[in-house]
Amino acid sequence: MKAVIHWFRRDLRVSDNVALSEAAKRAETVIPLFIFEDAFRTGPDVGAARLAFLLQSVESLRKNLAELGHTLIVRCGKSEEILPTFAKEVGAQCVFANKRYEPYTQRRDERITGALLKIGVGFEMFKDAVVWEEQEILNLSGKPYTVFTPYSKAWKVKAVPAPVGKIGPRKAVSGNYPSDALPASPDAVGYPLTQKIPAAGERAALELLRKFMAGPVYSYATNRNFPALDGGSNLSPHLRAGTIGIRTIIAELNKAKVKAVDANAVKSCETFLNELIWREFYAQVLHNFPHVTKGAFRPEYDKLQWSDNQEHFVAWCEGRTGYPIVDAAMRCLNATGTMHNRLRMIVAMFLTKDLLINWQWGERYFMKQLVDGDMAANNGGWQWSAGTGTDAAPYFRIFNPVSQAEKFDAGGKFVRQWIPELKDFPDDLVHQPWENPLLLAKSKYPSRIVLHEEQRGKCLAMFKAVKG
Ligand SMILES: Cc1cc2nc3c(=O)[nH]c(=O)nc-3n(C[C@H](O)[C@H](O)[C@H](O)COP(=O)(O)OP(=O)(O)OC[C@H]3O[C@@H](n4cnc5c(N)ncnc54)[C@H](O)[C@@H]3O)c2cc1C
Incomplete structure (x- = not known):
């Protein structure tokens, strides 16, 4: 083929990239394209941390491509409209991309295939992720x-x-195509970045x-x-x-x-x-099972009568539940866009089985905050924790936030890092500060918003009501 567009999506790299390698092998000219989709700034799950990581990763990709003599073209808008226009502009015979697995991207890719076919341009997708x-x-x-x-x-x-290796230097000149500027930061598109995110690229x-x-x-x-x-x-x-x-x-x-x-x-x-x-x-x-994006993997659990207490939800989001391990984890998430796997399970169980709040609220909040927010892993993790999913922890398996904390954060090193109010508590009370009410009052750390022992019973009753 004379000219192929490689459309970078969730494959922002030059090595071990299946579609890019194929393009480099099969085309005289590869035109690397990144589309900053409208949905990146308007979608329901957009979050500053993930957006910042994406923008920095694209910047790093641009440099890595430039070292190989390639110029990354950026276009902003809707891929369905941009791709046919761009393919005509550069005279490409085909667009190559790595396959995406979320239901909404697959529907979009089908529409793009149709739009490109109409103008005689192919759209080939490869297994890569x-x-x-x-x-x-x-x-x-x-x-x-x-x-x-x-x-x-x-x-x-x-x-x-085996990995497919790194693409070689550019084989042929690909022309000088105009490129749009990427937003300099998430703030530029209305998402102020308050988190300190990991290095990208x-x-x-x-x-x-x-x-x-x-x-x-x-x-x-x-x-x-x-x-x-x-x-x-x-x-x-x-x-x-x-x-x-x-x-x-x-x-x-x-x-x-x-x-x-x-x-x-x-x-x-x-x-x-x-x-x-x-x-x-x-x-x-x-x-x-694409229905998992809209409800429980096991549909009977869509009938669960969650409490959906708004105040409790806000306290959970802000790390003010009075349970130190939950609050430390949520404060860490809010400050860094990341959360340890054990903590994700603890806070997810706490939201669903102590606060009795619908797991979808937590799923959505995580997607907004997480730098690694991924529809499949996040949905799977939430449904597992709530007990509504495929390989789910059975509904009667309910983490006790205190014993989890004592087992996995003995001495409270993690908790103290995120909750300075607990600095004066001895190691044996740092995960249950309510055991010393005087010190708790002095510390300004909140009292528990619910009692685990009480909520456990309510949760079991809630599940039994739909299980019969
Ligand atoms: C409620 C909940 C929500 C989650 N949301 C996400 C999410 O949005 N994105 C995400 O990538 N992971 C998610 N996870 C899984 C897991 O917590 C993270 O992948 C992990 O914490 C990332 O840290 P790591 O890269 O050091 O993982 P490591 O422990 O080093 O694992 C290596 C890789 O394996 C994959 N992985 C590990 N555990 C899981 C898992 N349980 N499910 C799926 N993949 C896994 C990840 O890609 C990870 O980078 C979620 C888990 C729970 C319980």
Whole structure:
């Protein structure tokens, strides 16, 4: 082909990028395009942290492409309108892109295919963001899995393809096409950035991966549960923006596993792979059961009578529930756009099973705040915690916020970092400051807005009412 447009979406990188590599192989000229969609600033889930991460990732992509002699063209507007016009402008025969899995993007991509076909331009999409797509891992009856363990077993039987490498320098001159300016920051489009977000871009992602595989991966299985230890890879914002390829991560993990010195280190590597598989599990759930974006995976749970207490919801969002582990986690989210996995489970269980608030409220709040906010993983995590999802924790499994905190933040290092009001509390009371009412009154830290022991019973009754 003479000219192909590579449309960058959630694949903001030059290495291990399937569609980009194919374009580089098959076309004389590749024209790299990024569309700053109207929806990036008007969609219901837009959040400053994720937007900032996206803008910085695009900037870094621009530099990485320039080093290879390519000029990234940016257009702002609606992809459905921009792509046919741009394809005509540059004389492209085809648009290449990596596949997206959310139902709304798939509907949009179908419309784009039609619009491009009308003007004789092809639209080819490639599997890139996941190792195995929604129809590639099915059970013996040819149906999608709805439970993680058998899914992960089937996933592991298949050989993971190798990374596709970095594209080479530009082969032919692609012309001088005008480019729109990206907003300088989320503030410029009405989303003031108050969070301190992690470093964005492909280089930052590869550096995180290198550091993680050089050591922390070997103690991941234990350290990942303790918020104060930062035992995870922190790769989720990069996987979300596509500043790192999944095949690259798995190839590096396999290399690290070979170097593991004992059984625990091997187990840690396997635990890490399992988490990557959870990501694919939820991606296939979203695709195969798109109703999860609108309600419970198990429809009977759409009848749950949530309390939906607005004041309680605001207290949860702002980290003022009186439960230190919940409040510290929410304050951390609000300040950084990130939250540790264990804490996500704790705050999600607390919202749904202590405050009895609809999980969809929490799902929406997370999407607005999270730098890694991903429809599939977020929906899966919320439905799991609420007990309404595929592989859900059974509804009667209710985390006790105090015992969770004592187990995973013994001594309160994490909690103290985010709740200065608790600085004078001794270690044994830092997770239940109400046990010393005088000190609590002096500290200005809020009293509990609900009593866990009471709410637990109400929650069980709420679920039993729909389960019969
Ligand atoms: C209520 C709730 C909401 C969540 N929302 C999101 C979200 O919007 N985006 C998101 O990427 N993850 C989400 N997760 C999953 C998980 O909390 C994050 O992926 C993890 O905390 C990211 O940190 P990390 O990169 O250090 O992960 P690691 O522990 O290093 O794991 C490696 C990668 O595996 C994937 N992963 C790990 N755990 C999960 C999981 N449970 N489900 C799906 N993928 C997983 C992520 O891509 C992650 O980067 C959510 C979990 C819960 C309980």
